[in-house]
Amino acid sequence: MTPPVALDAMGGDHGPAETVAGAVAACRAHRVPVVLVGEEARLTAELRRHGATGEIAVVRADDAVPMTERGPAAAAMTASSLAVGCRLVSAGEAGALVSAGSTGAVVACAMRGIGRADGVLRPALAVALPTLGGGVSVLVDAGATADPSPAMVAQFALLGAGYARSVLACADPVVGLLSIGSEPGKGNRLSRQAEELLAAAPVRFHGTVEGHDVLTGRVDVIVTDGFTGNVVLKSVEGCVRTALAMVAEEGIASPERLAAVARRYDPQTHGGAALLGLRGTVVVAHGSSGAATVARACVMAYALAGQGPVAGIGSAAAEPVP
């Protein structure tokens, strides 16, 4: 049986009020076992408010990483809820970690407390974006590693392909490298060097794709550095919102009728992004996550954890880019 999900109850913009409510929802509505990690008195009080005392376990952590803290300083806080959560995963007492803390802090703490899978240089965030025609494309790295080397970017492609295979049941994922212009030799230094490595990597490499292709489903995995990936992810979310708001503003359709499309690209809907390349399952939820989003992130993390070691990522990591 899969061990419970460790939830960093102190993470996120709203803190324990929303995280505890999310844990209660995950447990009651989705039968996902959750362990809350954080300040004991506050978490116990929140559980009491939900009449859930004794229903959900609390693991004490006396410190919390502030949302503004950067990676190295965050990783040094060894008594933080993030650090304790990572130790639970590392010890096998939790099947996965969920945090709505800042991505940089989660990445730094997970690298230290859970560790990278064999051969992996840096972790990468994977987000499944809905595409035209009802499919999804995995965008990786969506923000874990802002300044990767070309070898790291090439490896993100393997991690993303492993994720597409094991989680999205895509048997033979096609990978595209996000760049500018589709002719060989276009791009920036990083993308050109990554392109050369990818051409020789054990992955089905389509070549480069442009921003136009992010939502068309042209490739199964879109690989890029964490800076570009995060800017693109947020641009996509913002653009869909703006396009639909303009449709409503023009009186073409009411916001209510447009809600189904809006929801597909709402960060509150998909719950979280999987942090790939670690020795354990980690899901990063949006900092602004409310209870429902936290619950979805727990459900997602529990499903990933149930798929065996790091959701197929171990196998991708076993083929490191030379």
Next chain:
Amino acid sequence: MTPPVALDAMGGDHGPAETVAGAVAACRAHRVPVVLVGEEARLTAELRRHGATGEIAVVRADDAVPMTERGPAAAAMTASSLAVGCRLVSAGEAGALVSAGSTGAVVACAMRGIGRADGVLRPALAVALPTLGGGVSVLVDAGATADPSPAMVAQFALLGAGYARSVLACADPVVGLLSIGSEPGKGNRLSRQAEELLAAAPVRFHGTVEGHDVLTGRVDVIVTDGFTGNVVLKSVEGCVRTALAMVAEEGIASPERLAAVARRYDPQTHGGAALLGLRGTVVVAHGSSGAATVARACVMAYALAGQGPVAGIGSAAAEPVP
């Protein structure tokens, strides 16, 4: 009186058939004087098809830069239509250059044939993106300089602010640096260093903005490197198309009713992007431009040229970042 627009008639995916038709439209429908630059026999034949012989001047250029050619090799082709067009601008015989050639080739040829304005390190492409509420934000650099230094990025902000002031009549433009996370210290190496320079630059600097803000009108000028800017521009265009296609697919509104919103983000509509930081006016049109788009680019270039030296960019360049 403003001299005519020099049109690189050999540039673009469709070549003289579309560029000559665009010149004829610019001339007849918009009273914009155009000089066609390229292979004499072909251009004369195309003009004849439109009954426009003698109506539009042709300046002979025996060579053409292929769409696949990269910057330095393109700049070395001194008999190309691009090179001849640049010389016309440099000599004052044309008020502006329009090309639908590859951005890299136009940038390289313009730097060589027209030259940079005083103090400018590298040119940058500016695109005006429609925002919620009916305004626009200038995205700069949208693809001219893929690997800028931090000082170049800071200077792009000055160029973009100059463009917003002189072309968009925005008296005191607010500049945001595109990054990930809004806390200081977030981003990649390039954006962090550019952020420090911008804090001390003679510009109204808002700080960083995220991908979410690209279409919200939160700032007047969004500055980034040419790689990220081009990926974002094309993601925006692609996402709006996808969101509207999903609305149509769901049967919420017909494609016809959605066309007004779609047009706002269609690269064929806005005509072209202004290449800032040069000693003359240059407009880069999309490679796939048809006649109507070429005509719009000529109209835009003529208007920019009529605003005096490099459309206010000279004044921005006169305040180089230290």
